[in-house]
Amino acid sequence: MIMSEFWYYRESKEPEAKKFMENKPEPDYDLSYSIGERDFVNTGKASSEIKLALKRLGVDNTILRRVAIAVYEAEINVTAHSRGGNIIANIYDNCVHVVFKDNGPGMKDINQSMEPGFSTADEMIREMGFGAGLGLPNIKKNADVLHIESQEGANTFLELVIFYE
Amino acid sequence: MNNQKEYFHAIKIVKENCTGCTKCVRVCITEALRVRNGKVELLNDRCIDCGKCVQVCPFNAIQTSADKLSTISKFKYKIAILSSSFAGQFSQKINYRAAKKAILQIGFDEIAEESMVTEVISSFIHDYVKRHPKIRPIISSKCPAIVRLIQVRFPSLLPNVIHLEAPMSALAYYFREKVRKEKKIAPENIGIFLIVPCAAQVTATHQPEGTYKNLGDGAISAQDIFREVMGKLQKKEETEKECDVFPKGLTWAISQLEAEQINSEQRERARTMAVSGIHNANKVLIKIENQQLETFDYIVMDNCTNGCVGGIFNIEDPFVASSRIKDMIRKGATKEFQTEYFQNLYHDGKMDVLELKPRPITALDSSIKNAINKMKQIDEIIKKLPGLDCSACGSPTCRALAEDIVAGKASIDDCIVLMRRNRQGKKL
Numbered sequence: 001m002i003m004s005e006f007w008y009y010r011e012s013k014e015p016e017a018k019k020f021m022e023n024k025p026e027p028d029y030d031l032s033y034s035i036g037e038r039d040f041v042n043t044g045k046a047s048s049e050i051k052l053a054l055k056r057l058g059v060d061n062t063i064l065r066r067v068a069i070a071v072y073e074a075e076i077n078v079t080a081h082s083r084g085g086n087i088i089a090n091i092y093d094n095c096v097h098v099v100f101k102d103n104g105p106g107m108k109d110i111n112q113s114m115e116p117g118f119s120t121a122d123e124m125i126r127e128m129g130f131g132a133g134l135g136l137p138n139i140k141k142n143a144d145v146l147h148i149e150s151q152e153g154a155n156t157f158l159e160l161v162i163f164y165e
Numbered sequence: 166m167n168n169q170k171e172y173f174h175a176i177k178i179v180k181e182n183c184t185g186c187t188k189c190v191r192v193c194i195t196e197a198l199r200v201r202n203g204k205v206e207l208l209n210d211r212c213i214d215c216g217k218c219v220q221v222c223p224f225n226a227i228q229t230s231a232d233k234l235s236t237i238s239k240f241k242y243k244i245a246i247l248s249s250s251f252a253g254q255f256s257q258k259i260n261y262r263a264a265k266k267a268i269l270q271i272g273f274d275e276i277a278e279e280s281m282v283t284e285v286i287s288s289f290i291h292d293y294v295k296r297h298p299k300i301r302p303i304i305s306s307k308c309p310a311i312v313r314l315i316q317v318r319f320p321s322l323l324p325n326v327i328h329l330e331a332p333m334s335a336l337a338y339y340f341r342e343k344v345r346k347e348k349k350i351a352p353e354n355i356g357i358f359l360i361v362p363c364a365a366q367v368t369a370t371h372q373p374e375g376t377y378k379n380l381g382d383g384a385i386s387a388q389d390i391f392r393e394v395m396g397k398l399q400k401k402e403e404t405e406k407e408c409d410v411f412p413k414g415l416t417w418a419i420s421q422l423e424a425e426q427i428n429s430e431q432r433e434r435a436r437t438m439a440v441s442g443i444h445n446a447n448k449v450l451i452k453i454e455n456q457q458l459e460t461f462d463y464i465v466m467d468n469c470t471n472g473c474v475g476g477i478f479n480i481e482d483p484f485v486a487s488s489r490i491k492d493m494i495r496k497g498a499t500k501e502f503q504t505e506y507f508q509n510l511y512h513d514g515k516m517d518v519l520e521l522k523p524r525p526i527t528a529l530d531s532s533i534k535n536a537i538n539k540m541k542q543i544d545e546i547i548k549k550l551p552g553l554d555c556s557a558c559g560s561p562t563c564r565a566l567a568e569d570i571v572a573g574k575a576s577i578d579d580c581i582v583l584m585r586r587n588r589q590g591k592k593l
């Protein structure tokens with residue numbers, strides 16, 4: 001089984017984003033959460049709290065909105081499509097870096113998953129109002145960096161970075 | 166850093182009456198109250214004039230301040246505009262038309278009511294919602310407490326707030342023009358007063374945010390007018406003047422009916438929802454901020470129970486008043502009022518409102534670096550605090566106390582529980 005990988009850098013942010021990804025400095029502040037499989041009652045908590053922390057830092061509203069959307073979609077994906085996992089938000093004075101690690105089952109083909117409209121959501125997930133296949137494209141639209149590693153039968157790792165300016 | 170601007174509030178504290186019980190501190194949705202040195206203090210930049218504190222204070226230490234009826238004497242020609250909820254204040258025995266007429270005997274020259282234009286304004290809302298398909302949901306802007314809640318706690322949702330004049334403000338515009346033209350009275354001699362169900366509308370009249378820009382002469386409490394009117398009715402003094410009522414339009418007294426009116430028969434169906442009560446509204450706003458309610462087109466949001474019928478200046482219980490108003494709507498006849506005039510106003514952009522600016526209170530510091538440091542200090546203090554959120558320190562929660570300590574406005578010694586534990590520890 002081959003590990004597949006996906007990288008995206010927003011063009012306007014590429015130089016500073018690459019520098020950040022190479023160095024990955026110690027965060028100034030961090031938050032962590034664990035996510036239960038199909039725990040739709042508590043899902044959304046991590047994205048709300050991460051957003052609130054950034055609000056307390058005085059981060060601009062349009063950025064807050066982007067962080068909220070991207071983190072919420074990724075959080076839902078861990079809840080809906082995996083056996084649970086955890087989220088770590090690394091907060092810096094110029095950006096936020098959020099890492100999602102789950103306990104599998106992984107994706108068959110990341111590029112296919114990234115296609116708008118592609119979804120493997122089952123009846124229950126659709127019943128909850130998810131499964132349009134727009135989550136990952138939406139994350140990409142809002143993030144300055146998006147990196148995914150996944151392997152079918154193993155697990156999925158997703159990280160994203162959003163700069164405040 | 167957020168304290169530079171002076172905000173008007175129709176809430177005032179009467180320190181002598183305050184016992185420091187902290188009841189108000191615990192109900193305030195924006196954490197705008199503190200008890201310091203045994204007395205309550207209002208944080209001017211946080212208060213949204215919802216009036217919850219006034220309702221819970223057992224000692225009358227937090228009061229409202231509306232304009233007095235006597236202020237109308239400053240004007241030559243005086244007009245009263247009634248909130249729809251006013252109609253629900255009178256029992257079956259008192260005819261609403263008679264009650265409305267009695268207002269002409271307490272000094273007003275003309276009376277108008279919100280219900281005259283709620284139908285036409287609902288049609289504008291429907292049109293606005295259709296013309297802004299990218300913004301979902303759109304949130305109503307009639308309740309000034311809700312608009313302010315969004316400004317202070319949910320500034321990212323300001324674009325969702327409908328930028329359209331409220332009915333009473335649109336009516337003020339109409340009457341000022343009409344009286345100026347027909348009676349040849351200079352605009353400054355025309356006094357237009359709102360008869361309001363709440364402190365929030367008093368505040369909005371004196372310091373409009375977005376909507377309510379056409380008012381400003383004054384807002385008189387529905388309670389004061391009710392008292393005067395009952396006095397006149399009991400004396401059985403009659404006036405020859407006649408006045409009309411508009412029962413079909415009383416819908417905006419009740420959040421649910423206001424939301425349903427958007428979808429009257431001739432209009433294409435929009436997905437609407439009604440939320441009332443400030444704590445309910447806060448919960449729904451969190452969901453909207455998390456993009457969980459984008460399938461709704463329009464959400465009516467009101468601070469008070471059931472809508473304006475629950476306003477603190479109203480005499481009658483909101484459920485009783487709702488039932489009466491529903492009856493009046495059901496039995497009443499449809500009556501048009503200057504529909505074309507308001508349609509022209511709308512199409513000429515005269516119903517547009519001022520831009521809504523955020524009043525953010527959440528940021529800990531104006532520099533992100535400093536804010537991160539403060540956040541860490543706050544976490545350290547929270548670890549020491551008992552986590553009971555008992556408010557005995559005078560701050561609403563343990564987290565709020567930690568924030569107050571870091572802001573230099575309180576001390577860890579304000580925590581009574583910790584102090585007691587420390588003392589016991591020493592004794593051992």
Ligand SMILES: Nc1ncnc2c1ncn2[C@@H]1O[C@H](COP(=O)(O)OP(=O)(O)OP(=O)(O)O)[C@@H](O)[C@H]1O
Pocket residue numbers: 073077078080081082102104105106107113114118119120121129130131132133134135136137156
């Ligand atoms: N953490 C994950 N583990 C396994 N598979 C995933 C994970 N995240 C996404 N996927 C796969 O990628 C597909 C597309 O994800 P995406 O978020 O774009 O859409 P969706 O979750 O199906 O629907 P929507 O996000 O619109 O509600 C999912 O249907 C699923 O097959």
Ligand code: SF4
Pocket residue numbers: 176192193194195196197198207211212213214215216217218219
């Ligand atoms: S009026 Fe409302 S917002 Fe203002 S202090 Fe009282 S409870 Fe708080």
Ligand code: SF4
Pocket residue numbers: 215307308309310311362363364365366467468469472473474475476477
């Ligand atoms: S809902 Fe309450 S606070 Fe809001 S406008 Fe109506 S009466 Fe006033």
Ligand SMILES: [Mg+2]
Pocket residue numbers: 073076077130131134135136
């Ligand atoms: Mg998804």
